[in-house]
Amino acid sequence: xxxxxxxxxxxxxxxxxxxxxxxxxxxxxxxxxxxxxxxxxxxxxxxxxxxxxxxxxxxxxxxxxxxxxxxxxxxxxxxxxxxxxxxxxxxxxxxxxxxxxxxxxxxxxxxxxxxxxxxxxxxxxxxxxxxxxxxxxxxxxxxxxxxxxxxxxxxxxxxxxxxxxxxxxxxxxxxxxxxxxxxxxxxxxxxxxxxxxxxxxxxxxxxxxxxxxxxxxxxxxxxxxx
Amino acid sequence: xxxxxxxxxxxxxxxxxxxxxxxxxxxxxxxxxxxxxxxxxxxxxxxxxxxxxxxxxxxxxxxxxxxxxxxxxxxxxxxxxxxxxxxxxxxxxxxxxxxxxxxxxxxxxxxxxxxxxxxxxxxxxxxxxxxxxxxxxxxxxxxxxxxxxxxxxxxxxxxxxxxxxxxxxxxxxxxxxxxxxxxxxxxxxxxxxxxxxxxxxxxxxxxxxxxxxxxxxxxxxxxxxxxxxxxxxxxxxxxxxxxxxxxxxxxxxxxxxxxxxxxxxxxxxxxxxxxxxxxxxxxxxxxxxxxxxxxxxxxxxxxxxxxxxxxxxxx
Numbered sequence: 001x002x003x004x005x006x007x008x009x010x011x012x013x014x015x016x017x018x019x020x021x022x023x024x025x026x027x028x029x030x031x032x033x034x035x036x037x038x039x040x041x042x043x044x045x046x047x048x049x050x051x052x053x054x055x056x057x058x059x060x061x062x063x064x065x066x067x068x069x070x071x072x073x074x075x076x077x078x079x080x081x082x083x084x085x086x087x088x089x090x091x092x093x094x095x096x097x098x099x100x101x102x103x104x105x106x107x108x109x110x111x112x113x114x115x116x117x118x119x120x121x122x123x124x125x126x127x128x129x130x131x132x133x134x135x136x137x138x139x140x141x142x143x144x145x146x147x148x149x150x151x152x153x154x155x156x157x158x159x160x161x162x163x164x165x166x167x168x169x170x171x172x173x174x175x176x177x178x179x180x181x182x183x184x185x186x187x188x189x190x191x192x193x194x195x196x197x198x199x200x201x202x203x204x205x206x207x208x209x210x211x212x213x214x215x216x217x218x219x220x221x222x223x224x225x226x
Numbered sequence: 227x228x229x230x231x232x233x234x235x236x237x238x239x240x241x242x243x244x245x246x247x248x249x250x251x252x253x254x255x256x257x258x259x260x261x262x263x264x265x266x267x268x269x270x271x272x273x274x275x276x277x278x279x280x281x282x283x284x285x286x287x288x289x290x291x292x293x294x295x296x297x298x299x300x301x302x303x304x305x306x307x308x309x310x311x312x313x314x315x316x317x318x319x320x321x322x323x324x325x326x327x328x329x330x331x332x333x334x335x336x337x338x339x340x341x342x343x344x345x346x347x348x349x350x351x352x353x354x355x356x357x358x359x360x361x362x363x364x365x366x367x368x369x370x371x372x373x374x375x376x377x378x379x380x381x382x383x384x385x386x387x388x389x390x391x392x393x394x395x396x397x398x399x400x401x402x403x404x405x406x407x408x409x410x411x412x413x414x415x416x417x418x419x420x421x422x423x424x425x426x427x428x429x430x431x432x433x434x435x436x437x438x439x440x441x442x443x444x445x446x447x448x449x450x451x452x453x454x455x456x457x458x459x460x461x462x463x464x465x466x467x468x469x470x471x472x473x474x475x476x477x478x479x480x481x482x483x484x485x486x487x488x489x490x491x492x493x494x495x496x497x498x499x500x501x502x503x504x505x506x507x508x509x510x511x512x513x514x515x516x517x518x519x520x521x522x523x524x525x526x527x528x529x530x531x532x533x534x535x536x537x538x539x540x541x
Contacts, residue, residue, distance in 0.1 A: 038246050042242050045242075049240045
């Protein structure tokens with residue numbers, strides 16, 4: 001009783017007295033958690049910025065601004081441009097490459113392909129690292145569970161040599177093992193929440209981009225015909 | 227041309243460094259929560275155990291320390307009482323001795339000198355005027371003799387007085403010596419008393435030590451007994467197949483008669499828990515754990531011959 005009751009139960013002591021594999025699991029989980037939180041904040045800023053830029057560009061475009069001026073502005077400030085601006089620039093430059101009087105059907109087809117290609121690239125950029133968040137959300141609880149199971153195994157194995165076993169003999173080992181699960185959950189929960197939220201946001205952006213592409217091709221077709 | 231520029235241009239990702247800093251901050255915050263949130267666990271239990279074990283040995287040691295202190299303080303006042311007495315008696319001794327010894331020494335010297343002087347003077351007178359002067363001399367001698375006799379008588383009287391005085395002084399000295407002897411005897415007796423007291427003290431201390439040792443031995447024995455009683459109870463508990471879902475925490479008491487070696491002679495239900503299933507489960511468990519663990523010292527078996535076993539439904 002005496003030895004177990006007076007044991008230091010503080011968080012740091014529990015971690016430092018854990019077995020090597022449990023400590024390794026904890027280290028991996030800390031790294032994963034740091035990385036996932038970094039991506040969470042990065043994606044938060046990126047998606048926010050993208051939505052803001054898309055709002056701005058749609059606002060300017062549908063107010064009836066000059067397409068040539070918009071195109072020039074996008075080319076000049078290409079590092080601050082949003083995805084929708086890039087899609088517009090790709091389609092508009094492809095449309096202008098064709099000489100006047102060429103087959104309208106073929107021109108529109110190539111314009112749509114150019115826009116589609118840029119759209120794919122932009123979506124790839126927006127959705128990058130989201131899969132990492134999904135992986136963290138699904139795997140890190142298992143990694144934490146592995147550490148916990150290993151720690152509990154060890155604490156029960158050390159119990160075998162004691163004739164009169166009490167809960168106090170097992171408790172510290174289980175507590176230190178459960179820290180691994182806690183860390184896994186700490187990494188997983190925000191990752192899952194962020195993944196779901198960002199996936200829905202990028203879906204929204206994708207539908208906006210696609211509808212804009214259709215509308216732009218209509219506008220360009222009218223302009224070529226008219 | 228321009229499209230290819232757009233295609234190859236990197237995406238300017240906003241605030242990626244700030245994102246990293248925020249991620250680190252979130253983790254530091256969480257670690258701080260864990261560290262300061264779990265610390266409440268390790269403080270209260272430490273005091274309980276340390277206090278119990280420091281208090282137990284003290285009451286045995288403290289009487290040993292505290293008893294000699296009053297005893298030592300008692301003989302100390304006795305010594306000053308004895309010491310002042312001899313100085314009171316000593317000053318009178320030297321004073322009478324000096325006054326008595328000096329006068330008798332001087333007076334005999336004078337008497338011795340006076341005697342030869344009259345003997346030397348008559349000798350030259352006797353040779354020239356023998357017969358005429360012889361009578362005068364004889365008369366003078368008679369007178370002198372008479373005077374001498376008177377002087378002698380006076381001296382004798384003096385001597386007698388001196389002797390009486392000496393005797394008186396001797397008597398006083400003897401009395402003083404007797405008193406001294408009495409004092410010495412008293413001192414001896416007191417010293418003996420002191421020795422006796424010290425011996426008594428030593429005996430008491432030895433008794434206290436013995437009592438402490440016996441208490442320690444008894445403690446060891448009681449520890450051993452309680453340890454084995456706990457072992458017995460643990461063994462029985464491990465064999466109980468608990469009936470599920472009893473309300474509250476019923477307690478059952480059995481009085482068990484043991485044989486040396488741990489065999490069970492008799493099991494009697496001394497207080498029922500009120501649940502027959504629980505009672506019988508405990509009774510079965512007692513029989514199942516048959517060689518009960520007993521201390522290796524056979525002298526302690528008497529403590530285990532009639533055991534009272536109380537089992538709580540919930541620990």
